Amino acid sequence: MRVRVKLFAVARESAGQGDVEIAVPDGATVAQLRQALAAAVPALADVLPHALLAVDAQFADDTTIVTEQSELALIPPVSGG
Amino acid sequence: MKAARGLAPMNHLTDQPIDTEALVARATSPEAGAVVLFLGTTREMTGGRQTVALDYEAYHEMAEQKLAGLEAEARERWPLVQCMIVHRLGRVPVGEASVAIVVSAPHRREAFDAGQWLIDTLKRDVPIWKREQWADGSTEWVHPGLTQKTD
Numbered sequence: 462m463r464v465r466v467k468l469f470a471v472a473r474e475s476a477g478q479g480d481v482e483i484a485v486p487d488g489a490t491v492a493q494l495r496q497a498l499a500a501a502v503p504a505l506a507d508v509l510p511h512a513l514l515a516v517d518a519q520f521a522d523d524t525t526i527v528t529e530q531s532e533l534a535l536i537p538p539v540s541g542g
Numbered sequence: 543m544k545a546a547r548g549l550a551p552m553n554h555l556t557d558q559p560i561d562t563e564a565l566v567a568r569a570t571s572p573e574a575g576a577v578v579l580f581l582g583t584t585r586e587m588t589g590g591r592q593t594v595a596l597d598y599e600a601y602h603e604m605a606e607q608k609l610a611g612l613e614a615e616a617r618e619r620w621p622l623v624q625c626m627i628v629h630r631l632g633r634v635p636v637g638e639a640s641v642a643i644v645v646s647a648p649h650r651r652e653a654f655d656a657g658q659w660l661i662d663t664l665k666r667d668v669p670i671w672k673r674e675q676w677a678d679g680s681t682e683w684v685h686p687g688l689t690q691k692t693d
């Protein structure tokens with residue numbers, strides 16, 4: 462299946478775009494999504510190990526399942542305030 | 543400049559200067575003996591480098607949810623009269639506020655404690671990011687743990 466991942470801050474600038482569409486296996490976990498992101502967008506290599514994934518606007522762990530309907534976002538370390 | 547839309551319920555993000563007087567007025571109440579206002583402002587010097595402005599961006603939907611959740615959790619943990627968080631996005635020049643937290647309570651202790659917890663938790667959990675616009679023309683995203691910057 463194909464999923465779209467929102468990118469922010471240094472991830473957005475490194476990738477040169479505000480989101481990326483990538484292929485992941487059906488029923489993929491967040492861990493598999495991370496692997497697919499790293500392979501598809503090498504520019505994210507530095508930030509990925511430090512970033513969290515959000516699924517449907519909730520922080521997710523590596524076992525969370527993603528679907529084609531999920532709203533996915535890569536969340537680099539935050540710096541609001 | 544007024545930022546009325548920043549004050550509406552469930553609208554914690556604004557691209558306008560934060561109207562802190564209006565926030566304090568809304569938090570002031572006969573039930574409250576203490577009103578605490580915290581402002582996070584753009585600091586000129588960081589690590590010996592001069593900043594012109596900070597540029598903020600957010601994952602809007604998630605940041606709104608998180609900020610509303612923080613307000614709700616603070617109201618559960620402390621007996622608050624009023625509790626509001628407003629975060630500005632876009633360019634915030636030196637000396638201007640990027641975030642305002644206003645808490646009112648019957649007594650000062652819970653107002654201070656809640657305000658401190660709110661800003662500490664916001665800085666850890668809410669998907670908002672800042673980018674230094676340095677005076678030398680360069681820019682740098684601030685990602686604690688990734689860029690070695692601490693604030």
